[in-house]
Structure formats: C-alpha cells, structure tokens
Amino acid sequence: MSFNTLAYYWREAINSIFRNTWLSIASVGTVSVSLLILGFFALAAVNVREFTQGIESGLEIRVYLKDGTPRENINGMQAQIAGVPGVSLVDFVSREQALEEMKNNFGDRGDILEGLDKDNPLPDSFRVRAENADSIPGLAGQLMTLSGVEQVIYGHGLVEKLVSVTRWARLAGAIILGFLSLAAVFLISTTIRMSVFARRKEIGIMVLLGATNWFVRFPYVMEGMMLGLVGAAMAGAVVYAGYMSLAGHITQTLPFIHPVTDQQVLLQVMGGILGIGLLIGALGSSFSIRKYLKT
Amino acid sequence: MINLYNVTKVYTNGAKALNDVSLTIQKGDFVFLVGPSGAGKTTLIKIIFREETPTRGQVLFYGKNISRLKGREIPYLRRKIGMVFQDFRLLPQKSVYENVAFALEVTGASGKIIRARVPEVLQQVGLAEKSRMFPSQLSGGEQQRVSIARAIVNKPALLIADEPTGNLDPDTSWGLMNLLSDINKTDTTIIMATHAREIVDSMKRRVIAMSDGRISRDEESGVYSSEL
Ligand SMILES: Nc1ncnc2c1ncn2[C@@H]1O[C@H](COP(=O)(O)OP(=O)(O)OP(=O)(O)O)[C@@H](O)[C@H]1O
Numbered sequence: 001m002s003f004n005t006l007a008y009y010w011r012e013a014i015n016s017i018f019r020n021t022w023l024s025i026a027s028v029g030t031v032s033v034s035l036l037i038l039g040f041f042a043l044a045a046v047n048v049r050e051f052t053q054g055i056e057s058g059l060e061i062r063v064y065l066k067d068g069t070p071r072e073n074i075n076g077m078q079a080q081i082a083g084v085p086g087v088s089l090v091d092f093v094s095r096e097q098a099l100e101e102m103k104n105n106f107g108d109r110g111d112i113l114e115g116l117d118k119d120n121p122l123p124d125s126f127r128v129r130a131e132n133a134d135s136i137p138g139l140a141g142q143l144m145t146l147s148g149v150e151q152v153i154y155g156h157g158l159v160e161k162l163v164s165v166t167r168w169a170r171l172a173g174a175i176i177l178g179f180l181s182l183a184a185v186f187l188i189s190t191t192i193r194m195s196v197f198a199r200r201k202e203i204g205i206m207v208l209l210g211a212t213n214w215f216v217r218f219p220y221v222m223e224g225m226m227l228g229l230v231g232a233a234m235a236g237a238v239v240y241a242g243y244m245s246l247a248g249h250i251t252q253t254l255p256f257i258h259p260v261t262d263q264q265v266l267l268q269v270m271g272g273i274l275g276i277g278l279l280i281g282a283l284g285s286s287f288s289i290r291k292y293l294k295t
Numbered sequence: 296m297i298n299l300y301n302v303t304k305v306y307t308n309g310a311k312a313l314n315d316v317s318l319t320i321q322k323g324d325f326v327f328l329v330g331p332s333g334a335g336k337t338t339l340i341k342i343i344f345r346e347e348t349p350t351r352g353q354v355l356f357y358g359k360n361i362s363r364l365k366g367r368e369i370p371y372l373r374r375k376i377g378m379v380f381q382d383f384r385l386l387p388q389k390s391v392y393e394n395v396a397f398a399l400e401v402t403g404a405s406g407k408i409i410r411a412r413v414p415e416v417l418q419q420v421g422l423a424e425k426s427r428m429f430p431s432q433l434s435g436g437e438q439q440r441v442s443i444a445r446a447i448v449n450k451p452a453l454l455i456a457d458e459p460t461g462n463l464d465p466d467t468s469w470g471l472m473n474l475l476s477d478i479n480k481t482d483t484t485i486i487m488a489t490h491a492r493e494i495v496d497s498m499k500r501r502v503i504a505m506s507d508g509r510i511s512r513d514e515e516s517g518v519y520s521s522e523l
C-alpha cells in the first residue's frame with residue numbers, strides 16, 4: 001500500500017466524517033452511550049467478581065480426625081488429601097494450634113480457656129481449600145470416606161447458596177454485556193450504512209474505474225473505526241471519572257465496602273472500551289458496505 | 296486483442312441480447328458498433344468490460360479468458376479499459392480536476408503522477424480552464440469531455456464509448472470525433488457504439504453492424520447502413 005493510497009484513505013475518511021456531520025455525530029453518540037452503559041456494567045461486573053472471589057477463596061473445608069490418630073499417619077493423610085482432584089491446599093492444624101487459634105479469637109478474654117491446656121478437647125484437623133467453590137460439597141463427601149476421618153465440616157448451605165448467586169450474577173452480567181455490544185454494532189452499522197447509501201453512486205463508479213474492493217472498503221472501515229474510537233474515548237473518560245468519584249464516595253460513607261480502584265484493572269477496562277469501540281466501528285462499516293461490492 | 300467466440304447472452308428475464316457472436320478486434324483498431332436500438336451493442340460492451348458475463352461462449356482479452364477472472368482480478372482488467380459511459384457517471388461533488396484524478400487515485404498512482412497527468416489530459420480535451428468547476432456547472436458536451444479525460448488518463452489500451460455523441464450538437468460531436476481520432480493515433484484501440492449516421496459514413500472506419508443480437512455486417516471502411 002503506497003503512501004499516496006494511505007493519504008487518500010485518510011482524506012476520504014476525514015472528509016466523509018465532516019461532510020456527513022449529523023450522521024457522524026449520531027454514530028459517535030450511539031457508540032458513546034452504548035459503551036458508557038457497557039463500561040459501567042463491566043466495572044460493576046469486576047466488582048462483583050472481586051467480591052465473590054474474596055468470599056469464595058475464604059471458604060474452606062475442615063476435616064476433623066478421629067481421636068488418637070497417630071502423628072506418623074498425618075503426612076500420609078495430608079498427601080492423600082492433596083491428591084484428591086479439585087483440592088488446592090491442605091494445611092494440618094494440630095490440636096495445640098487449634099486451641100491457640102481459639103484463644104486468639106477470644107482476644108483479651110482468652111484467659112477463660114486457660115484451664116483447657118492440660119486437657120485439650122479439640123481434635124487434630126486438616127484445613128482444605130478447594131480450587132473452586134462449586135466443588136466444595138462434592139469434595140466434602142469424598143473426604144468423609146477417608147479412613148481416620150471423624151467429621152467433615154464446611155459452610156453447609158451457605159456455600160451452595162453463594163455459589164448459585166454468584167453464578168447467576170455472572171451469567172446475567174455476561175448476557176447483558178453481550179446484548180449491549182450487539183446493540184452498539186447494530187446501531188453503528190445502521191449509521192454507516194446510511195453514509196454508504198448516500199455515496200452508493202460514488203462506490204459504483206469507483207468499482208467501474210477499477211478500484212479494488214479493499215480500496216473501496218478501507219476509507220469506510222477507517223471512518224467507522226475513527227467514529228468508534230471517538231465515541232469510545234468519550235465513554236471511557238466519563239466512565240473513568242464517574243467511577244472514581246463514586247468509588248471515593250463509597251469508601252468514605254461505607255468503609256466496609258472496598259470498590260476496586262486498582263489502576264491496572266481500570267486501565268484494562270478502559271482499553272477494552274476503546275478496543276470494542278474500534279471493533280464495533282470496523283465491523284459496522286464492513287457489514288454496511290458488503291452489499292455494494294458484489295460484482 | 297479482443298476475441299469473442301460464439302458468445303450468447305441471455306438475461307435472467309429471458310431476453311436474448313447476444314446470439315452466437317464471434318469477432319476479433321486488433322490492437323489499434325477503430326471500430327464503430329452500429330445497429331438499431333435493442334440490437335445488443337451495450338450488452339456486448341458490458342461483456343468486454345466484465346460488467347456482465349456471457350451465458351455461453353468465450354471472451355478473450357489479450358488471450359486471457361475474462362469470464363474466468365476471479366472477483367479480485369476484475370479491477371485490473373478494468374484499469375486497462377477506459378470507459379466513456381453514455382450518462383457520463385461523473386461525481387457531482389468532485390470538481391473536474393478531482394473527477395479525472397479519481398481514476399488515477401483508484402489505481403494507487405502517486406501524487407506526482409496525478410499532478411502531472413491530470414492537467415495534461417484536461418489540456419488534451421480542451422478543458423484546462425474549467426478544471427476547478429463542478430459537473431453541474433458544465434454543458435453536456437463539456438461533461439462528455441470530462442468523462443473522456445477520465446477514461447484516457449490511465450493510458451488504457453482500449454477505449455470504449457457507448458453513444459458518446461448521443462446528446463451533443465453536430466459541431467461538438469465533430470470535435471469529439473477529432474479527439475477520438477487523435478487518441479486512436481497513439482495506438483489506443485477504440486470501440487464506439489453509435490447511432491450517428493453521418494459520422495460513421497464520413498470517418499471510413501471499420502463498422503460492425505448488429506441486429507437482434509447477431510452481427511449482420513463487419514467491414515473495413517464501412518458505412519452506417521448497407522442499403523445505399
Ligand atoms: N439488464 C438487462 N436485463 C434484461 N434485459 C436486458 C438488460 N439489458 C438489456 N436487456 C435487453 O437486451 C437487449 C439488448 O439490449 P442492449 O442494451 O444491449 O441494446 P443496445 O443495442 O445497446 O440498444 P440502444 O441502441 O438502445 O442502446 C434488449 O432487448 C434489452 O431489452
């Protein structure tokens with residue numbers, strides 16, 4: 001592709017954006033609004049994910065051992081549990097450690113457990129983490145069958161409920177995101193189709209003068225990408241500013257909620273918005289022009 | 296340069312526009328295509344330009360079968376052919392200069408070539424002074440010349456004109472014919488479909504007469520109709 005051709009693409013795309021001022025504004029507005037909603041949804045989704053992951057990763061299975069299980073067996077059992085598919089982490093908690101932790105939980109009132117040191121009623125146990133929360137109930141059942149196990153305890157009911165809630169939240173989020181993206185593609189392709197339609201005669205003449213399909217298509221694709229990018233940049237700026245001020249507000253008034261303000265994550269979301277804007281523009285214009293390039 | 300072998304064209308609505316047409320056109324020829332309305336002249340031109348494909352038969356351009364061209368090869372065929380459309384097909388929002396430059400831009404020509412070549416052809420068709428005007432500000436004859444300038448700016452091997460004198464007064468038509476003769480002298484092959492009897496009769500060029508989709512007469516230094 002020669003420099004001259006590139007210059008031509010630029011000139012055509014820019015000219016056409018300004019020649020069809022209102023159409024261009026409509027496209028940018030459409031992309032902008034769609035991506036604005038999309039952006040806020042994406043950030044909400046990020047927060048929900050962070051929140052549920054925080055809870056899920058805290059979920060654990062406690063495997064209590066029969067009284068008098070010899071210490072020599074512990075390592076073997078630990079290896080056996082670690083070998084169960086779906087288990088990510090196994091920690092041994094001796095009865096002494098368990099008592100210590102309990103004291104710590106009581107804080108400065110730990111002295112009431114003082115007398116237990118001599119006759120510790122707590123059993124040895126394993127603390128087991130699952131690779132993902134859905135598998136906890138199944139794992140618990142499996143661990144129960146191991147020899148030397150007295151009891152297996154996990155947040156019964158809570159786990160199931162949490163898993164299903166987060167699963168639904170994610171699914172709903174994905175579906176809504178999908179529909180919004182589709183709507184944006186559809187809207188921008190309609191707008192660019194109108195601009196292509198306004199120039200269908202020109203396109204027909206280009207084809208007859210020996211323009212290749214790519215030569216005809218490219219200025220429109222560029223136009224679409226520019227419109228998409230401008231719309232996305234506007235949406236991104238608003239989403240970023242709006243979200244940061246909202247997050248600041250929340251941290252002040254509701255200190256126990258921690259909105260995600262990791263710049264790395266936010267940058268990814270903004271990058272995603274710009275990328276989707278470009279993609280929407282390119283896709284929309286390619287769809288619109290296809291019909292006029294049949295030879 | 297162009298060979299047609301038993302070309303038949305039946306449009307999808309059943310109209311038989313060409314019926315078993317065979318002909319050969321050599322490089323540098325100047326050919327008039329005559330015949331009553333509906334004889335198939337425009338269809339023949341469209342088939343050479345690959346705007347239509349033949350239903351049966353072969354069309355060779357420089358020995359290459361153009362019915363078998365892939366979609367992406369068609370633009371390169373068209374760049375070798377300058378086409379003067381009966382309805383001009385100029386772009387109304389582009390100036391005379393831009394309309395002509397457009398044919399070069401489309402082929403990816405460099406700015407240097409465009410700046411040199413466009414004034415040259417505008418000079419050749421006598422429109423150098425009007426290069427900044429828009430098609431709507433020009434007379435029919437002037438628009439016709441813009442469309443010729445656009446057709447020859449690529450230095451095509453073949454120039455096809457479909458009834459280029461259709462809307463022109465006799466003087467302007469003669470001017471146009473002189474222009475085409477000059478272009479022909481630079482070894483550009485010319486095919487011109489026309490109803491202009493006087494022009495054909497006085498130019499003494501090859502005449503291919505068509506009727507009902509067949510070639511009824513093909514002679515060197517021919518005339519418009521044989522019954523004279
Ligand atoms: N796109 C089309 N679809 C169907 N039939 C067509 C089409 N184009 C032309 N025809 C038919 O094909 C026949 C030849 O038409 P063509 O345009 O080639 O004639 P022509 O010799 O150029 O006539 P004219 O001198 O009036 O321009 C006519 O009967 C016409 O009705």
Ligand SMILES: [Mg+2]
Nearest residue numbers: 336337338457
């Ligand atoms: Mg015709």
